Structure formats: structure tokens, C-alpha cells
Amino acid sequence: MKTHSKRQVRCHQWLTLLLLQTALSIPLSLQAAENSTTPREEIMQKQDSHSNVHSSTIHFQKVDNFRDVAGNLQPYQNNRGETLQQGRLYRANALLLSPEEAEKLASLNITHIYDLRTPGEIALHPDSEIPGATWHNINLLGWDDIEPVRVGFTQKPEITIAGAEEIYLNFVNDPITRAQIGTLLTSIAQNEGNQLFHCSGGKDRTGWVSALLQYIAGVPQEIIIADFLASNDYSRDSITQSFNKMANEKGVAAAIAFSPFLGVQDDWLLMAFAEAEKNYGSVDNYLLEGLAITPETKAQLREKLLMP
Template sequence: MSRVHRIPAALILAGATVLGATGIAQAQPAIPPALAGLLDSGSAALGSSAEAPAPDAPRLASVPNFRDVAGTGAGYAGDRGAHLNKGVFYRSDALVPNDADLATLEGLKLSEVIDLRTDQEVADKADRLPAGVKYTRVPILSGNINDMVAKIKSPEDARNMMRQMNVAFATGDAERAAFKTELTDLANASGPSVFHCTAGKDRTGWTAMLLQSIAGVDDATIIQDYLLTNEYNKDWAAKTRAYIASTQGEQVALLFEPLLGVESSYLQSGLDAVKTNYGSIDKYLTDGVGLSADTIAKLKAKLLR
């Protein structure tokens, strides 16, 4: 494998933590118009609720893609118009907070953190967690990342790599088994939980989609939420791209640019594979992932208010 391919492969796996260690502050993201109304804590765009929603997830300068699966404001709308519970499930990039952000995490009273990264990713940058939080490893990675990256000869090859990864989330035996373990742990957690990978966009994005689907969030909102990674991670992506360009050249940066964010076709490829192989997300969760009806019910009860 050429040196040109090795360095970006390492950046895709560890870049979020390497750049996060610099302490670069992240700007407040520009939320897509379809979700902009959710930022209004008055929740006028989503209707009223008999129960006041929990506070929005804090913005963490050193963990930029930390956010609530339930969204902001009143929370995303789910089954029968009920809104998702905030402060229950958080999604994130690698949890390597600075001191101020660690103190903020302590205030969330987390019960468990589920780390979806590989052994090498964890070795490169281990999580830094509040005292007393249960730490669980559920490694998920579709295929050999170095072999996959080595085959990239065009930006479209990079996009296809991401699409194929999401297809494997839907069809791969090891991936489905890992998602079963992760979702079962989330269902049985005693309090607020975080699940994360390195950049918080692919393995984490698939998990968030599954939870939102269980809660009955509509497809358009799920896709828009998935795409928010591009806003939350935009400073990290820009710094990573600049590093690749400065060390490997602009052409290499263009080649790997699609790996630094998400596109709707990435997630949609996995969803299409779910439909082809199982017919629906519900069937995927039961027949593919192997979740029990009891586990799904626990998750739904936690997700909705």
C-alpha cells in the first residue's frame, strides 16, 4: 500500500481525536432549514407537550459531534405525535474532553458509555470519562479499513466505500451481532447513555437511525439528523482536509474528502439493503439483529414521553 493511502486511512480512524486534542473551539452549527424550528425551546413548530422537555444537549468544544438522539427543543416527533425524550441517549465522536467539557459531562449523570471503535482506534486515543461511568466496548467496523482505502482512486470510489459500509451494517453477520449487543445494553442501562465511534458519523449514525426508527421518527427527519454531522463536525473536517492537502497534496485531499463527512446516499444505501433483505426496519431489528420484543419495548419506552 502506498504512503499516500496509509496516512488518510489513519486520519479517517483517528483524525477526530488527534485534532480534538488541539482544543480548537467549534462554532455553533448552522442547522438545516427542515430542523431549524427544533432549536426554538418554545416548541411552537412541533406543538405543545404536557411535560416540559429536558434541556438541550450541551455543546462541547473538544467533542464537537456530541448531541442528543432526541434532537433539540421539544425533541423530534415520534409515534402518535409523542416527542422523543431528551437526556436519555447521546451520540458522539470520541470522548476525549478537555477539563471544562469533562465537568459538563459529569453534570449529565451518565450511567454508561458504549465505545464502538476498534482496538487500534482506542489505543490511539482512549476515552476520558467521568468517574463512576460504566465503559463498554462493542467494536464495529465493516471490513479492513486500510484495504478499503487503498482501493480509492476517485472521490466516487470514496463515496462507494461509505455506501458499502452502510450496506454491511444492514447485512454483515458481525455487524448485526454487534448492534444487538449495543442496543440491548442501551435498553438495560440504568440512566443516560452515550454511544460513539471516532467521528460520530457512521457506526454512530446507524445506531441513531435505529433508535429514531424504533421511536417512529419520520424518514425525512432521520436523514436530516444524520446530515447534521456535516455541521457539527465541519471545523474538524476542514482541519483534517487541510492537513491531508498540506502533507499529501490537493489531489489526494479531493480524493478523500467524501470520507470526512456524510451524504444522504451513504445511509440510504444501508436502508435500501434493509428493505431488500428484510422488508422493513422492524423486521431487520427482530430477524436481522435478533432483538427481542422486550428489548425493543424497553428502548421505545425510554425514547418516547
């Protein structure tokens, strides 16, 4: 049986207590919070030293996890002191926009949108049409639908965490997923203009792709992790709404069981990077051998990601 780190358990305890406080109007337990730092506090501490992690310059009502891969208020810098170029690559959750918001997004001159969701997810919540942008579906997981997996995540938190871990390991191990990630990165490298990629919550599939792009740009690991974890903060309100909706429809026990998958944990991202290093010797070899990202394609991506 898989064991889970103290950090994972702490993250799940924090999220569950937060959601229960909102859903049931009970105070947070001081005992559970004692001698621990919540993921949100860790994010905010990183924001103090990297002030751009959660300062979006554009907001949408339902697309709350929209942000610039290069950083929002101030652009990230890489390990060589080079500055990432803002306004070129964006990440988001599902594009459920009002007509006015669709025009606002179009004002960013986005030419290509990559929807990483399954056909089932798209049928349930299709993207709003963005004027001037070409829409592509690159089904990152290769599944018909993710809903059967989500149903399985309503049993126990341990099952949910193990299932989430499996998804992140599949980013490295599943040949269909690897091929789709490779197609996505190659398309981003070769297509012109500003581009956007997204999944449903903008945190797992989108989070892994964003982390890879930042890795290719040479962004320090601590900033990649902080940016990944920022999904918990950007999506704070929608996480609470999703928990309450599930609690009302399926019961509080099911909502608590599912709650780890409403956010993200840094262990999941680190596990995927570690799996890439274990199986390919390095993340660079994973990009080359696992995703078929050639040195030329990496150079094209760096050109898009970095200031000239």
C-alpha cells in the same frame, strides 16, 4: 461499475469546493453552485421547520458532534404525536476531552459509554475517563483497525464513495456487524441511567445506530435524515481541519479523494434502510431477525426514548 446519483455528485462537489476554498483561499465557483442546493442548505431548511436539529445546549471543543438522540433544543415528536425524552441517550464522536469537559459530561449523569471503534482507533485516541460512567467497547465493524480502509480512500472520490456505501451495506449484511449492533441496542435497553454511544467522527457507525433508535421511537423519516445529515454542520470546522491536515501531509489530490468520507450523504443512510427492507422484508424484520432485537427489547428502548 457502480454509478452514483446526482445528489451524491452534488454533495461531493459542494464539500470539495468548500474545503478547497478554506485550504487554498479561492472563491467558490458560481457555476458549480448554480441550480443546486447544498447539503448544508437542505439541513438548514429542515431546521427552519424542525428548529431543534442544530441547537445543542452543551458544547465541547473537540467533541463537536455531541448531541441528544431525542433532539437538542426541542425534543422530536414521532408519527403518533408522542414526544421523545431528552437527556437519556446521547451520541458523539471520540471523547477527547479536557478534565473540565469530562466533568461537564459527567454532570449529565451518564452511567454507560459505548465506544464503537476498532482497537486501532482506540489505541491512537483513547477516550477521556468520565467519572461515574462504565466504559464498554463494542467494536461495531469487527475489524482490528480502520486505518487501511482510510488509506484506500485517498485514491479517487469514486472509490471513497463506493467504500462508504459498502460500510453502510455491511450494517445490514455483515453478520459480525449485525451481532455487534444487536449487542449494543440490547445493552442500551437493559442498562439503567443515561447512556452515550460514539465512534470516531460520530457520523457513520454512530449515525446508523442513532437512526435505528429514532426509527424504533417512530420518528418521521425526514427528521431521521435531517438529524443524520446534521453531522456535516456540527463537524464543519473539524471537517475543514481534517481536510487541511491531509492536504498538508498527503497532498491536495489525496485530500480531495478522501473528502466525501469527511462528512455524510443521505444516500448512504437511505441505501442501508433499503437494503434492510430488501433482505428482510422490512426494517422491523431486520431488527428482529438480523439484530435479534425482540419485541420486549424494542419496548424497553421505546420506554427509554419516549416521554412517559
